[in-house]
Amino acid sequence: MVTNEQIKLRLRNKRDGILSEGYLVCDNCGGFYELQPGEKIEDFNCNCDCGGTLKYFKQNPYPPNNITEQEPTSTLAYVGYVSIIFFALASIVIGIILYRRGGNDKQHGILILIISSVLVLPVLLISMLIIYRTYM
Template identity: 45%
Template sequence: MVTNDEIRQRLHEQREGTNIKEYLVCNNCEGAYELLPGEKPEDFSDECECGGKLTYSKDSSINDNKPTKTNKMVKNGLIIFIVVLGLVIFIGPMAYIGFVGMVVSHDEESGSAYDQLAVLKSDYNSLNDQFTNVQTSVDSSNNQNAKTAFINAKLELVKANSDINDVESALSSGKSKDEITQRVNTAQTQLNKAQSELSNVKAMI
């Protein structure tokens, strides 16, 4: 059994010739009162100025751990770091998902525009085949009106081809969605016009 007196005696012996320091540390404001040689914890009230409870502490390294402005800044920095880390962990993925969503929707828009371009090209090719077939009939006929009408229809087909190329260049140069849509519509209208004029030529022969 170790008595309080023996503890005090040992503490006193430890302090002799050592740099071990004794403190009364407040559990509230974290203030530390260093005990000077000859002073004992029981010489002091166990209540801090702030109303907190003072606890006896002996540590040669307490100078480093003693609550200081720097320590509080480190503590605050740690809290800020944890908060920021939390934001990165929880908001980061959401931002990433949002970003991916934007990229995907952008790809889908471009994708549908590329689909429209493919349809335009396919329509143009089949219409061009029809023109080739009709040309044979027109050439073999002696219908001058049909020949003139065919040339005019063919000009509309050439314009349609040019409009389709405009769609392709708008896509490859990253033009706005509205611009691409407008060019697709122009090309589609022009294809319809060429188709319609070819039908007129067919009706003449």
């Protein structure tokens, strides 16, 4: 049974960069076990349950992913995409708001602005040509 003090010690060691005494890794199934302080490789059978052989590694052969969890897309981003279809000018405003928020919303804001601009610019140009031809 692991005591609270042992758990605190393990957490403190991880925080301080003292990760473990090493790792036993199966060459067949890839399963691994982190040796705890005080445990030695001699204390273990070198055969895995799958029939493979356990090999000792000083450092973790499977380093943790340093990928941060992606934040969820905001509802405003979805509204921006839907508004492109119906209200291109409103989606430009929404795109600007998303862009100014930063983070994941910034990318959606840029995309909404690009799509909205592509839809709005031809309409504005045609309108300007019609007004020009009418009054000039």
